Amino acid sequence: MAEAPAVHGTLFIGGRWETPAGTDTIDVVSPHDGTLVGRVPHASPQDVDRAVAAAREAFDHGPWPRLPLAERLAVLERIQALMLERKDEFARVISAQNGSPASFSAVNQAAAAALQYGLVAAAAREFPFEERREGLRQPLLVLREPVGVVAAVVPWNVPQFVTAAKLAPALAAGCTVVLKPSPETPLDAYLLAEVCEAAGLPEGVLSVLPADRETSAHLVAHPDVDKVSFTGSVAAGRQVMASAAQHLARVTLELGGKSAGIVLPDADLPSTVAGLAAGSLLNNGQACVALTRILLPASRYEEFAAALTAVFGGMRVGDPLDPETQIGPLVSKRQQQRNLDYIRIGQEEGAKLLVGGGVPAGLEAGAYVQPTLFGEVTNGMRIAREEIFGPVVCLIRYEDEDEAVRIANDSDFGLSGAVFTARTEEGVAHGVEVARRIRTGTYTVNGFTIDLRGPFGGYKNSGVGREFGTEGLGEYLEHKTVALPATV
Known part of the structure; x- marks a missing residue:
């Protein structure tokens, strides 16, 4: 009742x-x-x-x-x-x-x-x-x-x-x-x-x-x-x-934010995919810190894209008061329409819709949008540059680490971000070196964290x-x- x-x-x-x-x-x-x-x-x-x-x-x-x-x-x-x-x-x-x-x-x-x-x-x-x-x-x-x-x-x-x-x-x-x-x-x-x-x-x-x-x-x-x-x-x-x-x-x-999660070639697939899903879809994607641009190495692009598509497609969407729900509705019908408009724009720009893209069946009365993943996105597309504020995420391919850093920094925003690399002492050290190169206020190596004991805020328009x-x-x-x- x-x-x-x-x-x-x-x-x-x-x-x-x-x-x-x-x-x-x-x-x-x-x-x-x-x-x-x-x-x-x-x-x-x-x-x-x-x-x-x-x-x-x-x-x-x-x-x-x-x-x-x-x-x-x-x-x-x-x-x-x-x-x-x-x-x-x-x-x-x-x-x-x-x-x-x-x-x-x-x-x-x-x-x-x-x-x-x-x-x-x-x-x-x-x-x-x-x-x-x-x-x-x-x-x-x-x-x-x-x-x-x-x-x-x-x-x-x-x-x-x-x-x-x-x-x-x-x-x-x-x-x-x-x-x-x-x-x-x-x-x-x-x-x-x-x-x-x-x-x-x-x-x-x-x-x-x-x-x-x-x-x-x-x-x-x-x-x-x-x-x-x-x-x-x-x-x-x-x-x-x-x-x-x-x-x-x-x-x-x-x-606002349009944060990038950089996946390096030596990243572990299961833990990285879990970290990316948590960092990009938290609070139904309605988070300024969300990792809405996921940068994948060309050598492992298809592997990670397939794994992320499966995770996005398997999310439980429904009543936010149900303890089993993973993705609830957006805050309003207006926000729902904003997300659906961006999904249309992404397709018109030439991005590949991998999963999602619409309203879940049976939930039309609410402000729901399916967890949506776009592949083959370039950083000049509007869906890669503008804050959508919902469960809409972009996959961007890069050839080498310098290009990944350039793409991550090529944004009007600078609020958050992450890098995923080998889960070793050397890998973490490498991740810290990448973090030093990114113009953003909060960064995580091998995960997604906002720590309340550290300063939080943004560079640039963030x-x-x-x-x-x-x-x-x-x-x-x-x-x-x-x-x-x-x-x-």
């Missing part, structure tokens, strides 16, 4: 559940069958003004930035504990909204999001918020202080994972935050608001405002916002940067700034130098 839709009538503004300024609402529909999953208020620009004012007051005059670090970090750890208590609920809600397979949501959305609060707390305990240095004429005290009011704009594909990447370091630094979840996935943000309220965040520190682009634009352009942290498309990221520049707000932008690790914490801090008397 289906669950009743989750209907919310209030907004979380400055730590209080408030009546929205307007009457517009957002209907959240299932990408599996189009039924209503929930309904929330649509935040208006007036709601943004209230939330930013609360955040400004809490930062300028409230206790949060002035609390001892240990007290702030204790709140983060309570958020982690409370999220873990409700992780199954978080995972179920996320999958119902955006179609992520339940197995993916449980590990990579709910649990990984909760983990970030604990990891940030641990990193902050060791972070040099104050540092003494010897200046040219006198001692210096270098202070790292919170940047201020943060606008955090998150996407629909991994909403809690991305939220934690912004909210955890911002809170640890002492910032106040206005969180703007995507209109496709606002329901999990309500769960987070409940968790943060229970964890003891002071008044004004957090607001949660589900809304569309118009309200988002008002938020990032607000003169009382000191920093914008945005994850989304390149086009939207450019608009965010231009808008924030009007009042010189700091920005972190995590944008973004500005870094998340995770101490580098991610540093994005929410300003540096102040205090010159001390020479006699001190």
